[in-house]
Each structure stands twice: as C-alpha cells, then as structure tokens.
Amino acid sequence: MEKKNKKGFTLIELLVVVAIMGLMAALAIVSLNQARAKARDARRVADIKQIQTALELYYMDQNKYPDAPATGVIDGALCLGGGGFGAPSSCGAPVYMGLVPSNPSPRADGACADTNYTYAVTATNGVNTSYHITWCLGAKTGELGSGIHRATPAGLID
16 A cells, blocks of 8 residues: 655644734734824924924014914915915915925824814914914824924924
C-alpha cells in the first residue's frame, strides 16, 4: 500500500486565518476613523487661524473688522474682500480670502453639533473694534481641549 502525501490546509486552519484577518480589518477601520476625526480637528484649527490672519489684514487696511454676514455663518459660500464678507463672484478688491473655509464634514464630531463657523463683531462708536468666531473641536487638539471655542483678535480661547 502506498501512502498519499496530502498537501493543503484543513478547514479549521482556514477558518482561524479568516477570523484573524477579519479582526485585523476591524481594528484598521476603527483606527482609520480616529485618524480622520483628528485630521478634521487639525483642519478646524488651521481654518480658524487662516480666517484670523485674513481678518487682521482687513483690519490693517480698513481700520475696522468686517460686518458679520446676515446669518452670522462664515463658510465656503463667502469670500473676504475690501467690502467685507460676500459672494465670491462679487468679492471686492483687495481680496483677503478668496474662499472662507467651511467646517469639514461630518461636522458633528464628539460633543460638537452639526454647525459651521459663526462670526460676530463688537462695535464701539459704530466701528467694529473686535470679533469672535465660534467653532468646536471633537477632541483635544494640541493645547486646545474638546468642545466649543472662540477665536478673537487676542487669539484662540479655550
């Protein structure tokens, strides 16, 4: 009698390998989602700093901050030009920000609601002397904790 040398894997071995691969895929997806949330928060901080820079340039030229849009919301549907916030097609010269950044989607991260950045001004004797931008972080980013924050001419307020 001749013995046949069987080569291959048993059903149990194959099932174990498939289960391990499924577990690794699940861990990779969870890790990827966390990385995406951190990237959105980092972008939010960068967006606010860019808006602050544009507002300071506007202030240096105009000696005041621009009026708030009617809705108070600043997003990708607006530009910041010599006439303040407006539609990109009618943004007056000089252009300080061709397109104001929008809060990255999905906006509802952590304790944050599904909202965009909001802008308001403080006027003294009819002149916009200060502003604040309200925005939210889903998780701690750098020195900033999670939750609602305000940006003012003095900087980012936790």
